[in-house]
Structures are given as C-alpha cells and as structure tokens.
C-alpha cells in the first residue's frame with residue numbers, strides 16, 4: 177500500500193527550513209492547495225503548506241487504480257485563472273486519465289513555481305487557535321510547528337479512505353490494496369484470482385480492467401449503483417475548437433450552471449410534461465452522449481419521483497439489454513433508492529464485464545461476508561479463495577479529512593465536538609468559533625456536486641477577497657456568526673429536502689460510515705445559485721460575519737459586518 181502516514185520521515189524541522197510564522201498556512205497540495213498558494217502570493221502574502229503525499233496532486237496522486245479517470249469532461253476540468261494556461265494545455269481524451277490529470281497538476285505547479293513553499297511527506301496532526309495571539313499553530317507528524325495568521329484547508333472532500341471494515345483482514349495471507357491509496361509501483365494482478373469489494377465509482381472504473389487480466393474476478397456488491405456510459409475517446413476537435421474560440425467565456429459560463437459544467441443536452445423541461453415517446457427519445461440521446469446528462473436532461477429528475485422512476489426504468493432496461501444472464505442483470509439493477517441520489521458512476525464497459533466467464537458477482541446483501549480468512553473471503557454461503565483483495569469501499573467523505581486535522585478553535589473547542597451532530601459551517605467556507613479558518617469546498621457548499629475546478633477557484637477567490645477586505649479595513653479577525661451559520665444549515669437542509677437525495681444511503685449523507693450523523697453535507701441548490709448567495713452576503717456588508725481587531729494587535733473589540741468596520745476606522 178502507498179504510505180499514507182510517513183511517520184518514519186527523518187529530517188528535522190530545522191533541516192527542513194520550516195518558517196516559524198507565515199501569513200497563510202495551506203493544508204493540502206491538490207488543485208485547491210495549488211491555487212491557494214498562487215492566489216495568496218499574488219496579494220503578496222507569505223504562505224506555507226503541508227502535504228501528506230510525497231508529491232502534489234491530492235486525489236489524483238492517491239487514486240491511481242486501473243481505470244481511474246475524471247467524470248467531468250477534460251475541457252471543463254481545467255483552471256480558468258490563467259489565459260496562457262488555458263491556451264497551452266491540451267487534453268488528449270474526453271475524460272482524462274489519472275496520469276494525465278496528475279501531469280496537468282504538475283505542469284501548473286512547475287509553471288507557477290508552486291512547489292517551493294510546500295513540505296511533502298508531512299501530515300498535519302493538529303491545528304490550534306491561540307486567541308491571545310490571534311494565530312493558528314500547526315503541528316505535524318514530523319515534529320514541525322508553524323504559526324500563521326490565517327489557516328486554509330485544501331484537504332479535499334474524498335481524501336480519507338474508509339479503513340477495510342471486514343473482520344479477519346489481519347489474518348489474510350494474500351495481498352490487499354485500496355483503490356484510494358493505490359501503490360505507486362505496479363500491482364501485479366495478471367493471472368491472479370482477484371476480489372473487488374465495493375461497486376461505487378472506483379469499483380465500477382477498475383472492475384473492467386481488472387477483469388481483462390485476472391484469471392478470476394469476484395465482485396462483492398453490497399448496493400448496485402447506477403452507472404452510465406462515458407463514451408470516452410479522443411477530445412472532439414469540433415467541440416474543442418468551439419470551446420477554445422473563447423475559452424474564458426466558456427469558463428465564465430460554468431459559473432452560471434447548476435453543476436459547474438455548461439450542459440450539452442438540457443431540455444429545461446419537467447420530464448412528465450412531454451410525451452412518453454419524447455421522453456424516451458431524450459433519454460436515448462442523453463445515454464448516447466454520455467456524461468451525467470441523463471441526470472440533467474429534464475429539470476426534475478432528482479426532485480420528482482415520477483420523473484425519476486421513468487429514467488430509472490430506462491436505465492434498468494439498458495442493463496437488461498447488456499447483461500446476458502437475466503439473474504445477474506437483476507442483481508446489478510439498482511432498486512430501492514432514486515436514480516442519481518447516490519453519486520452516478522461513469523463507466524466504460526462495466527455492465528458488459530459481467531458477461532465474461534472469469535467474472536462472478538456476489539450479492540453480499542443476500543449472502544453477507546462473514547470474514548476474511550487466511551486465503552480469501554468467506555460469505556455465509558461459501559469461501560472464495562483469492563490472491564488479491566481490492567477494497568473499493570470509499571471514503572469518510574467531506575467531514576472526515578477536516579476532522580482528521582484535530583482542529584481546536586476558541587476556548588480549545590474541538591471541531592469534532594462542534595460537529596458531533598453533523599457539519600455546521602457558514603457557506604461551507606467558515607465555522608463559528610474557529611476564527612480566521614477557511615475551508616475550501618467545505619461541507620454545506622456545492623463542493624462534490626459541482627465541477628471541482630471552478631468550485632475551488634470560486635472559494636479561493638472568495639477567501640482572498642475576504643482577507644484583503646479585512647486587511648484594507650484594519651481588521652485581523654473574522655468569524656462566522658452562530659445564528660448565520662444555523663440559518664445557512666437550515667437553508668442547505670431545506671433545499672436538500674426538496675429533492676430525492678436524502679432518500680438514499682449515500683456518502684453525501686454520511687450513511688456509508690458507521691455512526692456518522694445523517695446530514696446532507698453539500699449545498700444542492702446549484703453552483704450558480706450558491707455563487708449568487710455568496711455575492712448577496714458579501715454585498716450585504718458580509719452579513720453573518722463578524723470582523724474585529726484582535727487584542728493581539730492592540731485595540732481589540734468585535735464588530736458586526738462591514739458598516740461597523742467602517743465606523744471603527
């Protein structure tokens with residue numbers, strides 16, 4: 177397994193030339209962390225960053241399993257902040273592979289010299305707010321201590337893999353790996369008996385490729401997922417020319433969409449307002465086009481049970497059409513939860529893989545896994561001897577990576593306590609009781625429901641604007657108001673309740689992690705509407721935020737909103 181801990185790293189903090197104090201500490205060096213360094217440097221702030229991996233890339237460093245690729249089209253999975261960068265980078269495939277995306281991240285880091293203020297192989301073990309000094313103290317597993325005025329988390333939403341939760345793993349004599357921490361050196365599965373546990377996006381992407389080389393592949397499925405064909409291939413030159421004709425404008429349009437991607441097929445209509453024939457024709461068109469269009473081709477697919485049932489029936493028919501053995505097809509057909517309310521998967525040949533002679537599907541709801549043995553996996557029906565177990569069992573999503581930082585705010589209150597009933601955050605950007613802490617793509621922002629690149633850019637720009645605004649008005653401390661935070665939590669929950677999403681046991685709602693509070697963790701009102709809400713709040717004198725001059729800088733005192741800031745000047 178790739179080492180996610182690196183506790184054995186040797187150099188001392190002095191040898192590693194840690195600055196004792198910086199303006200901004202950025203935790204994480206994926207796309208969010210890279211852009212944060214770039215942006216803060218632009219306003220002449222000193223930054224430093226810690227990254228647990230040995231290299232940049234975040235998600236795209238760790239998830240290097242066979243078949244890993246993005247489910248957003250490459251031309252949209254790009255930064256927009258630099259016209260030169262947009263011009264010079266060329267994607268080879270419609271949906272880029274993990275290695276190509278990692279090359280892009282490295283290209284960006286090289287081009288803008290973003291590596292120099294990042295310490296790699298270093299995991300943050302605590303982040304503590306010191307009220308008297310109005311500073312954060314960050315400690316790491318390598319004994320570093322760095323202080324900063326502002327703390328920015330860029331830790332990703334899907335970056336803390338769930339540990340293998342199945343009894344007996346310690347007895348297993350074969351090899352096991354996780355898709356979310358796939359080793360850097362090649363994993364040999366050719367000619368081996370391989371088991372995959374989990375059929376979310378990571379399982380769905382890796383299963384067809386594992387099946388091509390394994391002598392036997394056994395897939396242990398707990399919940400069948402909806403998967404739609406990616407129809408991957410080379411980037412369509414015509415479409416690329418169209419986008420590149422005004423790439424900047426294309427990127428601006430992303431901000432005016434629900435998911436951060438300009439929709440390609442979108443009727444804008446409620447599904448049941450057209451005839452059955454028209455509906456079916458649109459579903460076919462969306463299916464042929466690929467991506468997540470099937471989810472957005474009509475505007476009420478994830479809010480109207482009837483519309484949802486129509487698209488679900490359409491996909492069930494597709495699965496029956498591909499999978500030759502009707503009993504296997506029935507096992508693969510998702511039932512009991514609405515289409516699209518667990519994250520849709522995008523596949524290349526997933527369902528057809530179950531037509532292969534060397535692939536077996538085990539429904540572990542019908543025959544649960546009892547334990548892992550020395551030689552394989554034992555269900556209540558029989559034992560499956562395997563040489564390699566692939567855990568594609570997902571993540572402690574969204575809150576997990578933040579809680580793992582061991583964050584303590586005002587009065588030593590831990591984030592784990594503050595979030596024991598679920599994540600409370602204002603705009604997904606700030607948390608009451610945790611001054612000068614900013615969370616890029618934090619819970620209760622669109623985050624995982626939007627194209628990550630524009631979502632990251634929006635958040636980083638917002639944070640930099642907020643801090644610039646404070647600094648130019650003589651303030652050095654900002655904090656979300658508890659009331660505003662509660663009102664935002666209600667708004668997020670109310671919008672989610674208008675949809676079918678809360679009906680499924682998804683990671684969006686924390687249902688995949690035993691004991692996790694059941695709270696819908698993303699803002700589902702649309703990226704465009706979210707941006708409008710952020711603008712409205714800023715335009716309304718940063719309503720819901722308190723800015724102050726901390727005791728550390730002399731005057732002290734707390735004021736509410738921008739008007740008050742101006743009064744104080």
Ligand code: N01
Pocket residue numbers: 245246247248334341342355373374375376377378379381397398399519522568569570571624683688
């Ligand atoms: O994880 P998942 P993932 N015993 O949580 C099963 C993004 N992503 O890594 O549904 C047995 O979706 C679990 O079953 P159930 C994307 O946002 C994107 O695949 O909980 N089974 C499920 O089948 C995605 O949604 C891409 O009943 C267990 C599976 O394991 C997110 O990451 C590619 C189990 C986990 O599925 C997570 O995807 C990859 C247990 N104890 C990932 N625990 C792109 O395409 C869990 N399962 C860009």
